[in-house]
Amino acid sequence: MGKKMGVAIVGSTGYGGVELMRLLEAHPYAEVTSVISSSSAGTSITDGYPHLAGIREELLDGVDAQAIKSKADVVFLATPAGVASKLAPEYLAAGLKVIDLSGDFRLKSPALYEQWYKKPAADEVYLEKAVFGLAEIYGENVKGADFISNPGCYPTATLLGLVPAIKAGFIDPASIIIDAKSGVSGAGRGASLGTHYSELNENLKAYKINQHQHVPEIEMVLSDVAGTPIVTTFTTHLVPMTRGIMSTMYATLKDNRSVGDFIELYKEFYEGRRFVRIRPEGQWPATKEVWGSNYCDIGFAVDTRTNRVTIVSVIDNLVKGAAGQAIQNLNLLMGWDETSGLQFVPAYP
Numbered sequence: 001m002g003k004k005m006g007v008a009i010v011g012s013t014g015y016g017g018v019e020l021m022r023l024l025e026a027h028p029y030a031e032v033t034s035v036i037s038s039s040s041a042g043t044s045i046t047d048g049y050p051h052l053a054g055i056r057e058e059l060l061d062g063v064d065a066q067a068i069k070s071k072a073d074v075v076f077l078a079t080p081a082g083v084a085s086k087l088a089p090e091y092l093a094a095g096l097k098v099i100d101l102s103g104d105f106r107l108k109s110p111a112l113y114e115q116w117y118k119k120p121a122a123d124e125v126y127l128e129k130a131v132f133g134l135a136e137i138y139g140e141n142v143k144g145a146d147f148i149s150n151p152g153c154y155p156t157a158t159l160l161g162l163v164p165a166i167k168a169g170f171i172d173p174a175s176i177i178i179d180a181k182s183g184v185s186g187a188g189r190g191a192s193l194g195t196h197y198s199e200l201n202e203n204l205k206a207y208k209i210n211q212h213q214h215v216p217e218i219e220m221v222l223s224d225v226a227g228t229p230i231v232t233t234f235t236t237h238l239v240p241m242t243r244g245i246m247s248t249m250y251a252t253l254k255d256n257r258s259v260g261d262f263i264e265l266y267k268e269f270y271e272g273r274r275f276v277r278i279r280p281e282g283q284w285p286a287t288k289e290v291w292g293s294n295y296c297d298i299g300f301a302v303d304t305r306t307n308r309v310t311i312v313s314v315i316d317n318l319v320k321g322a323a324g325q326a327i328q329n330l331n332l333l334m335g336w337d338e339t340s341g342l343q344f345v346p347a348y349p
């Protein structure tokens with residue numbers, strides 16, 4: 001096999017960054033050639049992550065664009081909101097391909113970003129340029145692109161669960177309610193009051209109701225596929241587990257549709273897409289069934305009394321919700337098989 005393509009990771013000391021390192025270790029065509037930290041350059045990655053001992057022991061590099069370009073062709077940005085908006089233009093100008101895991105380039109309207117993220121938006125030219133990489137829906141746009149905005153974790157689970165039904169007109173778009181739950185690694189590695197052990201353990205909390213920054217991202221895609229503006233009710237919960245997102249969605253049926261109709265529709269829609277698995281009637285997915293993998297599993301129930309469908313969709317927030325989908329986008333962008341380096345069996349139990 002020829003030389004592997006070099007990739008760099010900015011934000012490598014965070015959960016998304018370290019997950020990219022774990023997954024890329026097994027990639028057949030790409031290898032990590034620079035792990036980057038804005039705060040700890042010159043120290044070893046194993047200082048913060050001893051589990052990498054004997055696997056990756058190199059010193060962390062700094063964020064300088066030319067230095068990255070001398071080592072890599074592609075850079076992943078796994079940094080908090082507000083960072084990629086400044087770094088991505090520099091990296092693109094240096095000739096790097098950029099895959100951003102943050103929310104900085106997902107929304108095309110600067111005003112919408114500022115309303116929901118409460119931070120200054122990126123330059124509109126770059127918002128336009130970034131391709132929204134929800135691989136199973138917009139994968140064709142990713143092919144050959146040089147700047148990808150990776151979707152959020154909640155939107156990935158939610159949209160893969162809703163798009164086929166919206167597109168086929170199975171459900172009333174005005175009736176959608178999304179009830180979503182996440183493990184705590186979704187909040188990143190930094191300590192905070194809401195995520196430390198005694199606050200989280202044996203506890204279940206709703207948060208950011210009607211204010212979550214993923215609301216406009218979900219509505220952007222639903223409106224795009226429906227061809228008409230859609231608004232939704234979206235509630236997020238923090239669950240005392242490390243990984244996993246479950247998005248449970250409720251909507252009113254437009255016609256008499258059975259679970260069998262939904263299964264047939266979704267199987268056809270996702271035909272050939274290895275990472276979406278549709279459950280048989282009477283079986284609903286659990287977060288552990290996708291743990292550590294790039295799968296999104298979806299199950300259905302229809303209630304003929306209320307004329308509503310319930311759609312349950314699960315992912316691992318750090319894999320299909322972040323690093324795994326970012327690598328899937330790298331694969332699409334480079335013209336490699338989209339499953340390259342991602343064929344992990346979920347770690348069960």
Ligand SMILES: NC(=O)C1=CN([C@@H]2O[C@H](COP(=O)(O)OP(=O)(O)OC[C@H]3O[C@@H](n4cnc5c(N)ncnc54)[C@H](OP(=O)(O)O)[C@@H]3O)[C@@H](O)[C@H]2O)C=CC1
Pocket residue numbers: 010011012013014015016017036037038039040063077078079080081083101102103151152153185186187188189190317318321322
């Ligand atoms: N966790 C998840 O499940 C998901 C996360 N995301 C998004 O991915 C991004 C990364 O998330 P996550 O890994 O969880 O976050 P973490 O907080 O765990 O890590 C973020 C890393 O970014 C680096 N960083 C902070 N400030 C700067 C800066 N000014 N310049 C360069 N680097 C900086 C830090 O490393 P250092 O100080 O070493 O530079 C830090 O380790 C976020 O935007 C998040 O919203 C998206 C989907 C899912």
Ligand SMILES: CC(=O)N[C@@H](CCC(=O)OP(=O)(O)O)C(=O)O
Pocket residue numbers: 081101102103151152153182183184185186187213214236238
């Ligand atoms: C559990 C938890 O706190 N999750 C985070 C997800 C953050 C995230 O991934 O943010 P972006 O996709 O916008 O970058 C949250 O709800 O804000």
